[in-house]
Each structure stands twice: as structure tokens, then as C-alpha cells.
Amino acid sequence: MSILVTGGAGYIGSHMVLALADAGQPVVVLDNLSTGFRWAIDSRATLIEGDTGDDALVARLLKDHAVDAIIHFAGSIVVPESVTDPLGYYLNNTVKSRGLIAAAVAAGVGKFIFSSTAAVYGNVAMTPVPEEADLRPVSPYGSSKLMTEIMLADTARAHPLRYVALRYFNVAGADPKGRSGQSTPRATHLIKIACETALGKRKYMEVFGTDYPTSDGTCIRDYIHVTDLAEAHMAALAHLNRDGDSCVLNCGYSKGYTVLQVIDAVKRVSGINFEVRLSARRPGDPASIVAASDRIRSELGWMPAHDNLDKIVTEALAWEHKLGLKVNT
Numbered sequence: 001m002s003i004l005v006t007g008g009a010g011y012i013g014s015h016m017v018l019a020l021a022d023a024g025q026p027v028v029v030l031d032n033l034s035t036g037f038r039w040a041i042d043s044r045a046t047l048i049e050g051d052t053g054d055d056a057l058v059a060r061l062l063k064d065h066a067v068d069a070i071i072h073f074a075g076s077i078v079v080p081e082s083v084t085d086p087l088g089y090y091l092n093n094t095v096k097s098r099g100l101i102a103a104a105v106a107a108g109v110g111k112f113i114f115s116s117t118a119a120v121y122g123n124v125a126m127t128p129v130p131e132e133a134d135l136r137p138v139s140p141y142g143s144s145k146l147m148t149e150i151m152l153a154d155t156a157r158a159h160p161l162r163y164v165a166l167r168y169f170n171v172a173g174a175d176p177k178g179r180s181g182q183s184t185p186r187a188t189h190l191i192k193i194a195c196e197t198a199l200g201k202r203k204y205m206e207v208f209g210t211d212y213p214t215s216d217g218t219c220i221r222d223y224i225h226v227t228d229l230a231e232a233h234m235a236a237l238a239h240l241n242r243d244g245d246s247c248v249l250n251c252g253y254s255k256g257y258t259v260l261q262v263i264d265a266v267k268r269v270s271g272i273n274f275e276v277r278l279s280a281r282r283p284g285d286p287a288s289i290v291a292a293s294d295r296i297r298s299e300l301g302w303m304p305a306h307d308n309l310d311k312i313v314t315e316a317l318a319w320e321h322k323l324g325l326k327v328n329t
Contacts, residue, residue: 002026003237004067004109006052006100007074008045009036012115012171012226014180016071017045019230028065030058031074040180053096055103062107069111069240070104071233072097075144078188079119082141083283093144098151105159111240112152112163113233118222118250118289120146120167128222128254128292131167138286149248156246164236164300169222169252169291171229173312174319181319182226190259191223191313194266195320197274204274207259209281212288218259220288222252225306225315235300247299252291253307262309269313 003020007013008029013036020027021044029041032051041047046065050057052074061067075093076082082089097114104112119142120135137143152163172191174181182192197205210217232251239247257265267273296302306312 001068002028002065004028004030004061004065004070005045006030006070006072007036007115009033009038009040009047010073011182011184012229013073014040014042015175015226015230016073016233017042018175018179019234021045023234028061028067030061035184037183040183042179051096052100055099058100058103059107062103062109067107067109069113069237070100070109071113071237072100073115075115077141079139079141079285080188080282082139082144086140089140089144090147093141094147097148101151101155101161105155105161110160110162111237112161113236113240114148114152114163114165116149116165116167116248117142117145118167118169118252118291120149121286121289123286124289127256127288128290129250130292131248131250131295139283153246162240162244162246164239164246165248166232166236166251166296167248167291168229169224169250169289171226172223172316173225173227173306174315175227176306176315178318178322181316181323183323190221190262191266191316194263195270195313195316198266198270198272198317199320201320204277205263206277206279207263208279209285210278211281214258214288216258216260219285220256220258220290222254222256222290223262223309223312224252225304225312228304228306231305232296232300232302235302239300249296249299250291250293251296252293253304254291254293256288256290257309265309265313266317269310270317
């Protein structure tokens with residue numbers, strides 16, 4: 001029996017593969033390498049190069065590798081891009097997820113872990129935001145993920161499929177052992193951009209929006225270390241392995257930082273005072289969103305081990321140094 005990780009050559013997916021392989025689990029990665037990297041996949045995993053939208057390939061893969069659980073990361077993740085290309089996001093994030101769920105049902109794969117997002121909440125009226133808050137996404141990205149959550153819930157009622165959907169907040173940092181990190185060119189992650197600017201890979205960075213109703217006018221986000229996020233998936237898998245019920249859970253630290261606070265942390269840790277330019281708001285960005293994370297801690301027994309902004313920044317900077325030595329192929 002093996003575990004299928006879609007998008008396992010990407011940022012979060014590659015850390016998931018590391019966590020599974022470190023635990024001795026047999027792992028199969030399905031990735032079309034459009035944004036991920038072959039070298040990012042741990043050598044203990046089996047790579048199948050292909051797309052989650054290839055129904056015949058997915059059906060064959062599930063059978064040939066005796067897959068008994070699917071962890072689904074593959075998809076598009078840039079909020080502003082989803083506003084300009086909504087149909088592309090509904091295809092990649094919703095239509096292809098529907099095909100993957102259908103393949104799981106047809107093959108009798110009864111465990112499914114889904115990479116969802118805090119973007120399903122939209123402009124929240126409370127902080128921290130609990131799972132039962134109103135779901136009003138303000139971007140096609142958030143809507144495309146919410147649609148997949150709905151499909152999973154409906155499918156679980158009709159078929160012997162149990163699932164965990166994890167609503168991520170802002171993922172950052174890198175593997176503490178330096179084995180993987182955020183490697184995507186032109187990435188939109190704040191800490192990634194700030195680290196690149198500190199190391200001279202960018203001449204300057206922009207802050208989008210300084211008139212939000214926050215302490216310094218910039219957006220507030222809950223930043224979670226990518227290794228803690230991978231461990232949350234491991235806890236979700238253990239939950240399903242012991243016949244736990246389907247559930248939807250936030251994955252964050254229950255505390256937030258403004259954009260300018262994060263930039264100050266990168267300047268402090270790096271010792272470099274780089275240029276920051278202030279710009280207008282981007283469409284689809286809520287002012288503040290912080291996770292209520294008590295439910296994932298109680299239901300899955302998840303205990304984050306890397307809840308420290310300076311630690312996240314330090315490891316992100318270390319990865320940027322290392323990334324300069326890699327060939328992005």
C-alpha cells in the first residue's frame with residue numbers, strides 16, 4: 001500500500017514527501033512539473049510525471065501502486081492571478097479535483113486529505129476566525145477551493161470516503177535540515193520576497209495596501225512554518241487511519257503579524273536594510289485573517305514545534321542562500 005501525493009514537487013508537497021519518507025511510508029508523487037522541481041522530490045519517493053487532470057493516468061496509478069490514501073496539493077495558488085484568470089483556476093483547482101475524487105471513489109481509496117485555504121473565509125468579521133465562520137471568499141482562488149470542500153463533503157455522504165480538509169493560513173519557512181524550501185521563481189509569498197530582496201535577488205519589494213484598518217495600515221496574516229504544516233497532514237493521516245470522521249480544520253498559529261512587522265523581522269534577522277516601496281491594494285486581499293486553531297490541536301493532537309517568526313525567517317533565508325546553488329530544472 002502507498003500514499004499518493006499530488007503536487008509533491010512543489011513547496012508544501014515536497015515537505016509532505018519528506019515527512020512521509022522520514023516516517024517510513026511508501027510515497028508516490030504525481031506532478032506535471034509545471035511549477036515544481038524534480039530535484040525537490042526526495043529520492044525515497046516514486047515520481048510519476050503527469051497531470052491530475054489525466055483521468056486514465058490517475059486510475060492506472062492508483063491501481064498499480066495500491067494507493068490507499070491521497071494527499072492532494074496540486075493546484076494554482078496566486079490570489080491576484082485568480083482574479084484575472086478565474087476559469088483557469090476553476091479548471092485547475094476544482095474540475096481536476098473533481099476528477100481525482102471520482103478516481104478515488106472508483107478505485108476504493110477511502111482516505112483523502114485536501115489542501116484547502118483560509119481564503120474560503122474572505123473578509124472575516126472576527127479574529128481569530130473559527131471553522132464555523134461564514135464562508136464568503138472574495139477571490140476565484142478561494143471559491144475554487146471551497147467548491148472542492150463541498151464536493152468532498154457530498155461525496156463522503158454518498159460513498160465510503162473519509163477526508164480531512166486543512167485550511168492553511170500563510171505558509172512560510174523551509175525544512176530545518178535544509179532539504180527543501182520555497183523555490184518557485186516570481187513567488188508571491190511575503191517572506192520569500194523579503195528574503196530575496198535582503199539577499200539582493202530583487203532590487204526592492206512592494207507592500208500592497210497601507211490603508212487597511214490595522215495597527216500600521218498593512219494586512220495581518222497568520223504565518224505557519226511549512227514543517228508544522230506537513231506534520232499537521234501527518235496527524236490528519238493518522239486520524240483517518242484510526243477510522244476518524246471527516247473534518248475541516250484550520251491550520252495556523254492563532255496569532256498574526258502585519259506585513260511591515262514581517263519585513264522588519266527579515267531586516268532584523270538578515271541584518272540588511274533593503275528598499276521597500278508602498279503601493280496600492282491588490283484585489284482579493286482581506287485586511288486581516290488569523291486562525292482559530294484550537295480544533296486541530298484537540299481533534300488531531302497537533303502540536304506545532306516551529307511557532308516563531310524569527311525561526312521561520314532564519315530558515316527561509318538559509319534556503320535562499322542554498323537555492324542560489326541549485327539549478328531550477
